[in-house]
Amino acid sequence: MEPGTLVYDPATGKVGEYQDNTGPYVMLRPAGGGREWQADPARIRVATLEERLRAGVRAANDRSREGLSPDPNRPPVPVSGCAACEELAVRRDQARAAFDGSAVTDANVLLRQHQRKEHGGEPAGRRIFRYVPYSIVQDASALPEYQAYCVSGEVEDCGATSGPRPSPAEVEEWQRRHTQETRHLRYRRSFADYAVLERQG
Ligand SMILES: [Zn+2]
Ligand SMILES: [Zn+2]
Known part of the structure; x- marks a missing residue:
């Protein structure tokens, strides 16, 4: 298996990037980065498209919770001739037709992510990141x-x-x-x- 391949680990129910073999285990890393885990090489398999998409949404959501998110006002435009863009655009259209706002958002997140990776950023336009720093402090006016x-x-x-x-x-x-x-x-x-x-x- 090629390093970087997205595989499904039934023991944890998670999708991870295949890293390498260490002894009797394979090392997998969460799709959006993070801590690696050990998996049984006999049980893992290549992730289905559905599983890959779900893992991608989760990773993107984790990132946006950290406060880094692309401009939400501009839906990404599919690159013509790219099958992956096409697939996600169809998904988005279906979600729009079903008035499923969160599925539309998910499709946009995945499309941006795919385009960042495969097309070097969103075509035709700037990428705007808004990062608002907050500090979290205990409220001194209320006793714990x-x-x-x-x-x-x-x-x-x-x-x-x-x-x-x-x-x-x-x-x-x-x-x-x-x-x-x-x-x-x-x-x-x-x-x-x-x-x-x-x-x-
Ligand atoms: Zn594409
Ligand atoms: Zn008692």
Whole structure:
């Protein structure tokens, strides 16, 4: 198998780029980059078009969540004579006809991705990337909350709770008291805080 081939790994349900053999395993890398994983060479197979497309959408979505996304206002134009462009344009047309907005977006994402890779960027026009940097900070105007919930019990959780407390120490104190009174030993604890995004620059 050629390095770079997109294969499907049934053990993880993921599509990855074939890297190489290391001992009894093959190394696969997620389509959009990321951490490699080991797969059983006897079980992997070349990914179907459907699987490749799905993996591509996922990778592109991961990237756009990171804040880097192409200008969403300009749908990419298929390059005439290219089968892959054609296929994605047909997909987009079908999605438009079905008023399936998210499928239209997916097709556009894949078309851009394919064109970046195969045609050196989108033809006839500039690519505009908008990158807006934000920092995420804890909201100082709201106190974080710590809480414990008693999940002891044979049939049902006991359900007793400390209620929100401003510090973990208070929650522990409540747990000790509750255990003393009931001999209950198991708790679910949670922490909540508030965060705000602040635009930089
Ligand atoms: Zn193309
Ligand atoms: Zn309890």
